Every structure is written in C-alpha cells, then in structure tokens.
Amino acid sequence: MRQAGRYLPEYREVRSRVASFLDICRTPELAAEVTLQPLRRFNLSAAIVFSDILIVPYALGQKLEFVEGEGPKLDPVRDGQAIARLDDSNLLRTFGAVYETVERVSSALPKDVPLIGFCGAPWTVASYMVAGGSSKEQAEARLWAYREPAIFLDLIQLLIDTSVEYLLGQVNAGADVLQIFESWAGCLSDDEFARWCIAPALSIVERVKQKAPHVPIIGFPRGSGPLAVRYAKEAGIDAIGCDATLPLDWIKDSLQPLLPVQGNLDPLLLVSGGSRLDARVKATLAELGKGPFIFNLGHGIQPDTPISHVERLIALVKGASA
C-alpha cells in the first residue's frame, strides 16, 4: 500500500519543487527519492515504487492531469472510437520513467528489502478512463459494461495487454514482487465481478508468470466482500490484500487457508492512534499472525497521519514478529 506521501515533510519538500504530482512520477530521480524516504525513516520490510495507477491510460495517450484537491482529470473514453484512438505504440515513452525509478530504487535498497511494482487492475483503471476521473460507484463504466459488453471488453483487453507489458517491464527493471490494485471492486454483482475483475486479473497473472514465474503477485480486490474468496481462488494470484472492512475472523477462516493475506488496518485508526490503535494491531496480529500474513494498512496512508503513530505501529508489528 502507498507508503510515501503528504504525511512526510521530506515528501512535501520534493513535491514543492514540481508543478504537479505527475511530475514526480515522470522524473525517476524524484520518484526514487520519495519511494526511499519512508525506508530511511522507518524499519519497513518492503518498498513500493512511487507511481500512480493512471500512468497506464496516460501511456496510452489519454490526457491526464492531477488537480490539487480534486483528484485526477482525464478526457473521458466513452465509445469505440475513443478506444480506437488510444495508442499503445509508444508506451516506453511513459513507462520508461517508471522502469528507471524501479532500477534506481532496486539498486539503492538493501538485498533483504524487496521492491513491489504495481499496476491498477483493468476494471478500476477503466472506471477512471470512462468517467474522466473519480466517479460515484463507477456508474459510467458499469452502465457501459452492461450495455455494450463487447465494446467495453476491447478497452479491458487493451488494459490487460498494456498492464502485462508494464508489469514485466517493472520486473525487468528490478521489481521483486508485483501488486494489482483493484481499488473499485466493490460495486459489481458476482457475475460482473467474475467477468470484469477476476478474468482480467487471471489473464494478466498468467501472462506475467509465463515470463516471470518467480515473481509473487498480490491481488487487492478492495471492497469485494465475500467475493474476495472467489478472487483468491480464481485470479491466479499468490497473495491477497484485504481492505479494512473484512472481519479478522473471516479472513482467517475464509482467505488465509487459501493464500497468504495482507492487511488490513483502517488508515484512519493510524491517524487517530492511541490505545485503540494498539489494541487493534494486537488483535490483528493475534488473529492472523499464526498463518501466512503480511501486516499492512487496509488502504493508502492518509496525509494527516502523525509520524509518531507510524513509528508506534511499526514497533508493535516488528516487536511481535521478532
């Protein structure tokens, strides 16, 4: 899960040097620097490359900007013509900067700290591409997928192909682990979830594993609820990320027997801190720590997270696993 960001003063210093968040992602020197910043401060077990899931549509030529306080804005893709205008002939122009970031970080990290590369899952990325940004319950993408599944599948297929290339490029550059972020899995019924989330994930995983069988792939179907079980069984992944709403006993009984699990502390509890944070971390370790488990947040870290709370969290987790 996102580690770098606005909760760190050294990140804000780097951010202040450029006009846009996207400029950090496009500048390997800066992206590598902010990727490494949390590792310098905290005793973390892994690093995750600093980038954004919307790099993929950007690489496909979709206009993208990040408006401070408003989130991403894209020129919406709403029909077959708009899909046809997406251009996958020059992906390296954009992905090259991410690959160089991965190279820089990989060579700077100690050998025992793996580097996680990632992409957004096709459904989630498509939901931004179709809506032109964040959307309420992914309504635009859902309606299109229900009305014209064959055309919508063209978009998903393009995202599958592009994501495979992008993930393999990160592996070639030095990524040790990959993660697929299905941030908006929580809006589809079971049949549509199978079609638009599980099938594309499986396709990506199978194709990546043909070339890089040794690289573990973590899937993160955020908000999928009970469908996380089906995702764990059918998406071909090696480990599953759990959001904060999945109950600990259910994760232990339903997911952990299938796969290593990652998660799932509420990022707002890390903001509020105190004895409730301590109690929840201990409960999580007690419930999940006996099986294969990667402690993590249930979603990205919040900008207003006090650094002392992160330190406390890491001390609790590292103390328990020592």
Add this chain to the structure above:
Amino acid sequence: MRQAGRYLPEYREVRSRVASFLDICRTPELAAEVTLQPLRRFNLSAAIVFSDILIVPYALGQKLEFVEGEGPKLDPVRDGQAIARLDDSNLLRTFGAVYETVERVSSALPKDVPLIGFCGAPWTVASYMVAGGSSKEQAEARLWAYREPAIFLDLIQLLIDTSVEYLLGQVNAGADVLQIFESWAGCLSDDEFARWCIAPALSIVERVKQKAPHVPIIGFPRGSGPLAVRYAKEAGIDAIGCDATLPLDWIKDSLQPLLPVQGNLDPLLLVSGGSRLDARVKATLAELGKGPFIFNLGHGIQPDTPISHVERLIALVKGASA
C-alpha cells in the same frame, strides 16, 4: 428500497410544484401522492413511505437543505457542544408530517399491500450530521468515533432514542413493516461495526419490539460484506436487505438460513435492461426463490431508469412467483 422518484413523470410533475425535495417530505398530501404513484403504475407487493433519512437530524433542529445536483447540506455537528444544541423536545413538529403521510397512504392502500416505514440507522445518519452532507468514506465520523468514542456515543444515543420514537410513530400511524437503512455500513472494521452499527440497531429493534412486537423489522447494512452475517445474527432484525455486491450463492448459504433475505438487483442493470437484466433476474429467483425471499433492488432506483424496464422486471418476478 426507494420506489418513487425522478424516473416517473408524475413524480417530476409534483416535484415541479415545490421549491425543494424537502417540501415534498414536509407536505403529507404530496408525500402520500408520490408514495402511491408507483403502486398505481406497477403491480408491486408493498409500498414504502416517501421521506428521507435526514428527517431525523432535521427534527432535532439541525439545519438541512437539499441542493439540486449536490445532495444534502447540513450545519456540521463536530463537538459535544453541537450535540448538546440538538433539541429533541419538539420532534412532532417535523415527524407529524411523516405520520400524516403514513396515515394517508395506509388508508389508501389495498389491505394486502403492506406499507413500509423507515429510518436511517444511527451510524449512517451521524455520518451526514458530522460531515455536513455526503462524505468520502465517512471519514469525519470515523475519526471522531475513534478519537472520542464517549462523546460520539452521545450522538448515537440521541439518534437511537429519536429513531425509536420516530419508528413507533410510523407504526401508530399505520406502517405495517419497518426498515432501518444502514447505507454506509461499508467503511468500518469488525469491532467498530459491532459498536456503531450492530449495537445501535439492536437497541432500536428491542425498544420498538417492546411496544410493537408484531411489526417485522428489516435491516439493510449496505456494503457490510461478510459482516452482514454478524448483523443478521446480532441486530435483532427479522429480515436482512442485501446490496448488489453480495454474491447470490453466498446469500443463499450464509444469510438465508438465518433470516428472510431481501435484494439485490443492481439498479444500474435495471437502467441498462435487455437480455442481461432478464438473465440476472432469473438467476436471482433460481438461487434465492426457494427460501424466504423478498425480491428488490440492491439500492434505490436510478432517475434514468426506463419505465419499460421496471414493467419487465415486475412481470418476470410476478410471473415466477405466480
């Protein structure tokens, strides 16, 4: 689930006569009219009173307006002083209009068509009260609940007390069934869900049942995922509403053995219609129709729903149950 609304021309006609959506809720003649409109058009098995879950904070004196296209706006309640300023001494001034609506609808409905009264669940209502409107993942309410649980509980307790009075008032006016809408159940970890969603629901249900033991109460913990099982077991409810993301086989195996289930068609599938709508309705009836089951949408009906799709849906469901 909401039946009346912008997808009906006769609703838009009533809406055009008043300045605000809230004016319909406050005017029993109009609220009763729009409650009955879908029943005149369609062969429906039940009616649900036209109102809004934010009537409760409005009755408590919190300033409320509905801005077209922007949703509800309230003066945020952010500290103990603001809670203390809420005034439950004159609830009937607001609730009286809803009770009169219930009376009008109840006397107009055929005897075999039950009328559903409802309220928002305390956590969901509080999330609007604290944020001053819709909020991103209920962050404001969650942070307050984590940081100052004792003070936040005062707000929840006030909402429990007020909701009990409100629901009993609707029963006294003629409501045959009650529903508690926990629309924002999908943001809390298991322990916080138990504290802020299950415990208040149980408290409301127990107190309503003391006075009105014959009235069935449906709980709707939208987005609760696997936690819906715990809600079904512990909240004291008689039936459980399922959102569209809960898989049919999981509902059948995990919820239906506990309680009658209600749901869960994706409202956007009713917008898109066609053979996929037909197939999904049939699959839903095949999976859930053998146990205790109330066919419904998984959330409120969308404004752009074609009337012909609603007619088709009802024909399919009524045909299957005939």
